[in-house]
Amino acid sequence: MTDMNALRWALVVQDPASLVELEPLIEARRRVSTVLLCGSLKEALEVADCVLTVGGEAPQSAIMTARDGRRIPVGWVGAERDVLRIFVRAATQLVLRQEQDLAPGPAILLAQWDDRALLLADEVEQACELPLLRWTAERVIRRDVLEGLRCGAGAVLYLGHALSGGWVGYGGVTAVALAARRMPPLGVVITVAGDAAQCHRNRASFCDELVMRGACAAALGAIGKSKHETNRVLARSAARALGRVGTLGELLLQLPEEVLQGYRIAGDPAAPFIGAAHALEAASEVYAPAPDRLLGAVAGARKHWDTPAALAQR
Numbered sequence: 001m002t003d004m005n006a007l008r009w010a011l012v013v014q015d016p017a018s019l020v021e022l023e024p025l026i027e028a029r030r031r032v033s034t035v036l037l038c039g040s041l042k043e044a045l046e047v048a049d050c051v052l053t054v055g056g057e058a059p060q061s062a063i064m065t066a067r068d069g070r071r072i073p074v075g076w077v078g079a080e081r082d083v084l085r086i087f088v089r090a091a092t093q094l095v096l097r098q099e100q101d102l103a104p105g106p107a108i109l110l111a112q113w114d115d116r117a118l119l120l121a122d123e124v125e126q127a128c129e130l131p132l133l134r135w136t137a138e139r140v141i142r143r144d145v146l147e148g149l150r151c152g153a154g155a156v157l158y159l160g161h162a163l164s165g166g167w168v169g170y171g172g173v174t175a176v177a178l179a180a181r182r183m184p185p186l187g188v189v190i191t192v193a194g195d196a197a198q199c200h201r202n203r204a205s206f207c208d209e210l211v212m213r214g215a216c217a218a219a220l221g222a223i224g225k226s227k228h229e230t231n232r233v234l235a236r237s238a239a240r241a242l243g244r245v246g247t248l249g250e251l252l253l254q255l256p257e258e259v260l261q262g263y264r265i266a267g268d269p270a271a272p273f274i275g276a277a278h279a280l281e282a283a284s285e286v287y288a289p290a291p292d293r294l295l296g297a298v299a300g301a302r303k304h305w306d307t308p309a310a311l312a313q314r
Contacts, residue, residue: 055078
């Protein structure tokens with residue numbers, strides 16, 4: 001895991017006026033890393049470990065390559081004043097969690113009620129070394145997922161189908177729905193599905209809306225259609241890496257380059273996988289039994305979650 005104090009975090013703004021809104025995040029970042037204000041993305045790639053760009057065109061790749069061959073995670077957020085203020089508030093909260101030395105996690109595993117998605121969820125559940133709670137759609141309904149995510153978990157991983165406007169699973173979940181109620185921001189939302197980061201001329205993508213509405217500090221998604229086999233490798237690799245790294249950018253650098261083709265980052269690429277204080281306890285209150293278990297056997301166990309380790313202890 002990288003020493004965050006050694007991290008070189010670069011900021012590229014299209015309009016210098018944006019620096020006023022970004023100041024709280026810049027000051028927070030300076031306490032945990034080296035902050036570099038760069039005049040262009042090209043300049044930033046040569047001196048930084050990760051780059052946040054504000055305004056202009058969104059990069060079409062989560063990872064860009066510097067002249068010396070280094071791979072650099074690059075995130076993007078819009079420059080509209082109100083949008084930027086909301087994003088900065090969420091991203092700054094995540095930096096504060098780093099300063100408080102809160103434990104990584106928990107990770108929330110979401111998946112559409114679809115055979116391939118649920119089989120992949122089984123694989124991800126086994127591979128993840130971070131504290132993980134499984135809220136897949138055959139176990140938890142939409143209302144309880146939305147309520148449960150108010151805990152401010154460190155990471156959310158969604159498997160299944162998605163559109164540019166949100167997740168298809170759970171009867172449809174949009175950024176508006178996720179951000180509708182005040183809550184501590186999620187750390188990072190990873191959508192392993194097509195189209196979630198696809199922009200339209202008159203509408204932001206689902207991933208962009210998540211960070212613009214303060215639901216999370218960063219979101220990873222695809223800018224177009226994606227193949228299930230590629231997503232399968234991405235999901236399993238990400239799950240294995242979650243317990244070994246601290247931030248989204250670090251995680252992406254652990255993954256095979258080919259699985260990230262067509263994916264991009266909305267928000268801060270250095271966002272950590274750290275949940276709010278007591279997020280694990282709050283998330284563990286969500287009732288999410290496996291569907292083949294007798295309800296009577298778990299009637300008094302609503303504060304537990306169904307990871308293999310937890311089941312083995314019962």
